Amino acid sequence: MITPPKSSHIPRATIQRLATYVQVLENFVRDNVEVISSNPLAEACGVNGSQVRKDLAYLGEFGIRGVGYQVKSLIAAITSSLGVDREWRMALIGVGNLGKALLNHGEFRARGFNIVAIFDCDPFKIGEIVHGLEVHCTRDLKDIVSEQGIEIGIITTPPERAQRAAQHLMDAGITSILNYAPARIKVPERIHVEYVDFFHYLYSLAFNHQQPR
Amino acid sequence: MITPPKSSHIPRATIQRLATYVQVLENFVRDNVEVISSNPLAEACGVNGSQVRKDLAYLGEFGIRGVGYQVKSLIAAITSSLGVDREWRMALIGVGNLGKALLNHGEFRARGFNIVAIFDCDPFKIGEIVHGLEVHCTRDLKDIVSEQGIEIGIITTPPERAQRAAQHLMDAGITSILNYAPARIKVPERIHVEYVDFFHYLYSLAFNHQQPR
DNA sequence: TGCTGTGAAGTGCTTCACAGCG
DNA sequence: CGCTGTGAAGCACTTCACAGCA
Numbered sequence: 259m260i261t262p263p264k265s266s267h268i269p270r271a272t273i274q275r276l277a278t279y280v281q282v283l284e285n286f287v288r289d290n291v292e293v294i295s296s297n298p299l300a301e302a303c304g305v306n307g308s309q310v311r312k313d314l315a316y317l318g319e320f321g322i323r324g325v326g327y328q329v330k331s332l333i334a335a336i337t338s339s340l341g342v343d344r345e346w347r348m349a350l351i352g353v354g355n356l357g358k359a360l361l362n363h364g365e366f367r368a369r370g371f372n373i374v375a376i377f378d379c380d381p382f383k384i385g386e387i388v389h390g391l392e393v394h395c396t397r398d399l400k401d402i403v404s405e406q407g408i409e410i411g412i413i414t415t416p417p418e419r420a421q422r423a424a425q426h427l428m429d430a431g432i433t434s435i436l437n438y439a440p441a442r443i444k445v446p447e448r449i450h451v452e453y454v455d456f457f458h459y460l461y462s463l464a465f466n467h468q469q470p471r
Numbered sequence: 472m473i474t475p476p477k478s479s480h481i482p483r484a485t486i487q488r489l490a491t492y493v494q495v496l497e498n499f500v501r502d503n504v505e506v507i508s509s510n511p512l513a514e515a516c517g518v519n520g521s522q523v524r525k526d527l528a529y530l531g532e533f534g535i536r537g538v539g540y541q542v543k544s545l546i547a548a549i550t551s552s553l554g555v556d557r558e559w560r561m562a563l564i565g566v567g568n569l570g571k572a573l574l575n576h577g578e579f580r581a582r583g584f585n586i587v588a589i590f591d592c593d594p595f596k597i598g599e600i601v602h603g604l605e606v607h608c609t610r611d612l613k614d615i616v617s618e619q620g621i622e623i624g625i626i627t628t629p630p631e632r633a634q635r636a637a638q639h640l641m642d643a644g645i646t647s648i649l650n651y652a653p654a655r656i657k658v659p660e661r662i663h664v665e666y667v668d669f670f671h672y673l674y675s676l677a678f679n680h681q682q683p684r
Numbered sequence: 685t686g687c688t689g690t691g692a693a694g695t696g697c698t699t700c701a702c703a704g705c706g
Numbered sequence: 707c708g709c710t711g712t713g714a715a716g717c718a719c720t721t722c723a724c725a726g727c728a
Contacts, residue, residue, distance in 0.1 A: 269697065270675075277674040278666075281653050285630060295709060302655055308699055308712095315711055323705045324708045340674050341681035359572040363669075365653075371673050410676055417498060434676040440494050440578075442515055450679045452672040453491075456576075459665040460584050461490040461553050462483075463623055463647040466663045468554035482719065508687060521690095521721055528689055536727045537686045 272313045276336050278303050279310070283333045295326030345370045347408045349432075351423040352415035353378045353386075353393050356438055360414065361389040373412065375402050377426075379419070396426050403430040410434045417441035424451075485526045489549050491516050492523070496546045508539030558583045560621045562645070564636040565628035566591045566599075566606050569651055573627065574602040586625065588615050590639075592632070609639050616643040623647045630654035637664075 282302045286294060296314075297307040314320060314327070317339040321327050337343040348366075350357055350373050360366070361373060376388060377396045386393045394402060402408070411427035413420050413435060420439035427435055428449060435451045437443060445451055495515045499507060509527075510520040527533060527540070530552040534540050550556040561579075563570055563586050573579070574586060589601060590609045599606045607615060615621070624640035626633050626648060633652035640648055641662060648664045650656060658664055 271697065273675055273678050274671055277668065277671045278655070280674075281668065281670075282655055285654055288631070297709090304655060306699060307709095308701090309697095311710060312698085312712080319711070321710045323710045325706075326709070339678075341677045342670075342674055346673070346677060355575060355577075359575070362568060362572070364568075365669070366673075369670060369673075371670075409680060410673075418501070434680045436672055436676060441498055442491070442495055442517060450676060452675055454669070454672055455490065455494065456578070456667070457494075457555075457582060457584075458487055458490045459649055459667055460559070460579075460582075460623075461493075461555055462486055462665055463649060463663060464554045464559060465486050465552075467622060467647045484719065510687090519721060520687095521723090522719095524688060525690080525720085532689070534688045536688045538728075539687070 266316070268316045272316055273340070275303070275305065275309070275313055276317075276340060279313070280333055280336050280340075283329055283336075286329050287333070291329055293326045294329055294332075296321075299327070342370065345372060346410055347372055347374045347406060348410040348412055348436075349373070349375045349377065349399065349403060349406075349408045349427070350412040350414060351377045351396060351399075351426065352413060352419070352439070353383055353388055354414065354416075357412075357414035358388060360412065360438075361391070371410075374406050374408065396423070399426045400430040403432060408432070410436065413437045413439050413443075415439050479529070481529045485529055486553070488516070488518065488522070488526055489530075489553060492526070493546055493549050493553075496542055496549075499542050500546070504542055506539045507542055507545075509534075512540070555583065558585060559623055560585055560587045560619060561623040561625055561649075562586070562588045562590065562612065562616060562619075562621045562640070563625040563627060564590045564609060564612070564639065565626060565632070565652070566596055566601055567627065567629075570625075570627035571601060573625065573651075574604070584623075587619050587621065609636070612639045613643040616645060621645070623649065626650045626652050626656075628652050 282299065296310040300307040300310045317335060320332055320335050348371060350360065353376050366373065375394060376391045377394050377399055378384060379396045383393045384395050411432045413423045415423050417440045420437060420441045421443050424435060424443040424445060433449050435449065436454065437451055438454045440455060443451060509523040513520040513523045530548060533545055533548050561584060563573065566589050579586065588607060589604045590607050590612055591597060592609045596606045597608050624645040626636045628636050630653045633650060633654045634656050637648060637656040637658060646662050648662065649667065650664055651667045653668060656664060
């Protein structure tokens with residue numbers, strides 16, 4: 259039986275793993291696996307079986323005791339709980355190399371995360387068409403955000419302009435920010451910022467590589 | 472006085488924060504800040520002051536009591552402890568859109584993480600020159616890895632080919648893998664894999680956005 | 685005096701172990 | 707009988723509080 263979510267607090271670590279479960283479950287769908295129990299799923303994700311069961315239990319009861327979980331309906335349950343089973347409209351600030359690379363990365367769109375407006379403060383870039391979108395002046399952000407129903411802002415500016423970009427986004431009422439700029443930004447408590455830094459991973463690899471163990 | 476590292480175990484969480492400290496400290500250098508104490512550094516990184524002091528203490532004693540830390544020498548101390556103050560030679564497998572985007576992303580090279588050889592299993596791509604590098608057949612990986620002194624492998628294949636790419640890397644003696652493919656890979660204990668998934672961040676944003684609080 | 689470095693206390697996540705159900 | 711869902715125990719990281727040094 260499928261029961262609705264427990265109202266309790268979901269740990270941040272769980273949210274991150276749920277994203278992994280979806281990724282792995284989608285690969286199981288591709289291999290025509292219909293039912294999976296917690297232990298093999300856990301192994302495929304590199305975590306403990308209890309962990310998987312506890313994580314899923316936060317969202318409700320989707321398992322069948324003695325059997326396991328239906329792969330497809332589990333994906334649906336997780337994506338629905340996370341709120342990623344719908345379209346999210348996003349604005350991108352900073353149309354440099356990185357910004358262009360993200361625009362070309364079709365996966366975002368395929369998952370319902372659509373970049374629908376792009377901005378830059380460089381007058382030479384404004385008006386240019388990149389990947390089918392016109393580059394707007396950052397000053398017009400507020401109007402376009404409300405016109406277009408944008409809920410997430412992506413910062414791909416150089417580090418020294420990241421704070422100003424964040425300010426523009428907040429002024430436009432955006433509370434969810436994905437920051438690719440290599441700088442921390444100061445925001446009030448209620449604003450949610452996720453930092454993407456390619457070097458964190460490389461630093462981990464380098465550190466572990468040189469460790470003698 | 473600067474003392475050498477404590478030999479004790481460094482938590483994984485600390486390693487991740489150290490990368491953040493470097494990023495923030497570099498921005499302080501840009502602003503000509505020469506000395507910083509733990510609390511302002513902590514605030515800029517969004518963590519607790521004790522946390523910063525404890526993290527830094529894992530590496531040794533670089534602080535001056537009553538004063539703080541020298542920004543430049545602190546950066547040097549952290550990067551040296553992490554092992555990121557030298558060149559790292561890397562191989563990339565999977566020369567598709569994502570692979571090409573990484574090759575064009577100059578920051579890797581600027582930090583000493585050099586992609587020095589690229590591979591693909593598509594015969595149409597082999598021999599092509601991308602960003603100044605010839606695309607090699609994945610079968611030649613082992614020879615090129617030892618010739619070129621490559622220590623890190625980057626996987627940018629589609630998910631269904633990620634496991635095979637990982638196998639090729641391991642056969643070539645690589646123990647550090649950065650996986651951009653949306654799939655988990657099975658590896659022995661001693662292999663270190665870091666997973667890069669753009670959607671983890673978006674999933675977090677989406678989840679928090681829809682939460683009522 | 686001010687800030688670092690660190691034992692001790694606190695917190696939250698992970699794992700265990702098993703009751704409960706299909 | 708097997709696997710889920712979950713209280714309890716265990717563990718690791720975080721924060722506190724203050725001794726110790728410049």
